[in-house]
Amino acid sequence: MSYTPPVAEQSFLLRHIVRIDELAAHAPFAEATPDLVEAIVEGAGAFASGEFAPLNRIGDQVGAKWSPDGVTLPQGFREAYRAYVEGGWGTLAGPTEHGGQGLPLTLATVVMEDLGSANMGFSLIMMLTPGAVEALKHHGSETLQQTWLPKLISGEWTGTMNLTESQAGSDVGALKTRAVPNGDGSFTITGQKIFITFGDHDLADNIVHLVLARTPGGAAGTRGISLFLVPKFLLDADGRPAQANDVRCVSIEHKMGIHASPTCVMSYGDEGRCRGWLIGEEHGGMRAMFTMMNNARLNVGLQGVSIAEAATQQAVAYARQRVQGAREGAPAAILGYPDVRRMLLRMKALTQAARALAYYAAGQTDRATLGDAAAKARADLLTPLVKAYGTDIGVEVASLGVQVHGGMGFIEETGAAQHLRDIRIAPIYEGTNGIQAADLVGRKLSMDGGGVLAALLAEVRADAVDEPALLALTDSADAIARHLLSASADDRLAGSYPFLTLLSAVVCGWLMKRQLVALDGEEGLDPAFATMKRAAARFYLDQMVPEASGLAAAATAGAAALYALDEEAFAA
Incomplete structure (x- = not known):
């Protein structure tokens, strides 16, 4: 399955939405020169299309395989992963003191987008390692950082996130995994985790698991949880993987999609000799894990x-x-028919809107790294929008892709169905989209007494003076936010998902408007690209923004209708 990287679109967003030249004006990101940025954008696309895309179908059809000796990936995956490591693609945003390049997160975002488009299942091995790096960078001791960060940043070792247990699900506080101190700074870990992405594989020399567990005397719920670094292999005196730790993958899940990504059931301490090391403060595990x-x-x-x-x-x-x-x-080709054009233009508009949102949030995170407190608060506000709206768009666009193919879209040989099967997990994992909506209305709306959202909406209004539909939707978002802040907990949660979608459309509409303005001010653009970009932006503003206004009723309806049925009536 071929993939053509959207280099012109990515570069346009870096210039006009991220404004990467402003980031490069600050010393930490001074290396992000226009020439280097161009080389990274073009090189990442070429790497993804050349190395990862050819493995997409075999990853789906053959997938990861489990045996008592461990998990193996299909032929070609180890070589492609080695090429990723040797190319330094994982080091872009890593801290320089541990071997990273110290470049903006936004450039690493471009790389991750390309890898995911080329081969989503395979790209999951690259997705969690940066989170492990962030957790160690912000919460790990100097010894842990010096020991583990260089190889994680390079990608020579990979990282995982171990939260979920079968009896707990999203209720992390109900976990049963235990960590008992050994008296030498290490802990003995015992327990089992499920849904661990790339918990085992044959692509790297070591796997570094970040595991939530409860120490003796730890309080019930999330307050008593700590975070531990638990490697697949313990290191020798020279820092090389040597003795196997008491960690094993007992099975992998048979899933709807992302077959190239082994989703593992991990068992720790079956023989009572699994060693781990505390990351951050004891009982501070959730704070450290949230960084990841x-x-x-x-x-x-x-x-x-x-x-x-x-x-x-x-x-x-x-x-x-x-x-x-x-x-x-x-x-005539079916592209000539109005309904097919409607679907394709909707797909383009939604894709470009979600990309702009993700890139803008990454740029705000980069500004936060430079010490901009307002940017950090805005990135926090935008995170649930990026996760939920971005994945909802992925599912909708993949479904539309099947529809464009007609009956052939339902046939596996075309590959259209794989996109839908692969992306369907994304609204579920890393906190369901419902949890993202609850986070938005439960925590993010009240930041700075509502000032963080107010500042964002003020910027939207200033840029949308000639966009009446966007101004109306912005006013609606403002009114709904005020309503939800004063509503009961159930009423607030009942309206959380439609409100998240509505607010996302406000932000995306604003970012699409900014791109229209940028088109008028930039010379030398490829005419075909400019025409496509203008059409997609106008489609979003003229059709998607008004469409989102219909969510206001659901966002303010309250919870009464949801509880009009008792539990037995639901089964009627």
Whole structure:
């Protein structure tokens, strides 16, 4: 399955939405010169399309395989992963003191988007390692950082996130995994975790698990949880993987999609000799883990962009070559029909809107790294939007891609169905989209007494003076936010999901408007690109923004209708 990286679109967003030249004006990001940025954008696309895309179908059809000796990936995956490491693609945003390049996160975002479009299942191995790096960078001791960060940043070792247990699900506080101190700074870990992405594989020399566990005397719930670094292999005196730790993958899940990503059931301490080391303070595990989770949530939202791009490319190619019926007395490709054009333009508009949102949030995170407190608060506000709206768009666009293919879209050989199967997990993992909506209305709306949202909406209004639909939707978002802040907990949660979608449309509409303005001010753009960009932005503003206004009723309806039925009536 081929993939053509959207280099012009990515570069345009870096210039006008991220404004990467402003980031490069600060010493930490001074290396992000225009020439280097261009080389990274073009090189990442070429790498993804050349190394990862050819493995997409075998990853789906063959997938990861489990045996008592461990998990193996299909032929070609180890070589492609080695090429990723040797190319330094994982080091872009890593801290320089531990071997990273110290470049903006936004450039690493471009790389992750390309890898996800080319081969989403495979790209998951790259998605969680940066989160492990962030958790160690912010919470790990100097010894842990010096020991583990260089190889994680390079990608020579990979990282995982171990939260979920079968009896707990999203209720992390109900976990049963235990960590008992050994008296030498290490802990003995015992327990089992489920749904661990790339918990075992044969692509790297070591796997570094970040595991939530409860120490003796730890309080019930999340307050008593700590975070531990638990390697697959313990290191020798020279820092090389040597003795196997008491960690094993007992099975992998048989899933709807992302077959190239082994989703593992991990068992720790079956023989009572699994060693781990505390990350951060004892009982501070959730704070440390949230550092990793927020990074992962941005990348999951980006997966929606990745699959939307791949599905759109495939649907456009099919619509151009599929001849069916006639127009004006001559055989015609289905691209000539209004409904097919409606679907394709919707796919393009949604994909570009989600990409702009993800890139803008990454740029705000980069500004936060430079010490901009307002940017950090805005990135926090945007994170649930990126994760939830981005993945919802991925699912919708992949489904539209199947529809464009007609009956052939339902046939596995075309590959259109794989996009939908692969992306369907994204609204679920790393905190379901319902949890993202609850986070938005439960925590993010009240930041700075509502000032963080107010500042964002003020910027939207200033830029949208000639966009009446966007101004009306912005006013609606403001009013709904005020309503939810004063509502009961159940009423607030009942309206949380439609409000998140509505607010996302406000932000995306604003970012699409900014791109229209940028088109008028930039010379030398490829005419075909400029025409496509203008059409997609106008489609979003003229059709998607008004469409989102219909969510206001659901966002303010309250919870009464949801509890009009008792539990037995639901089964009637």
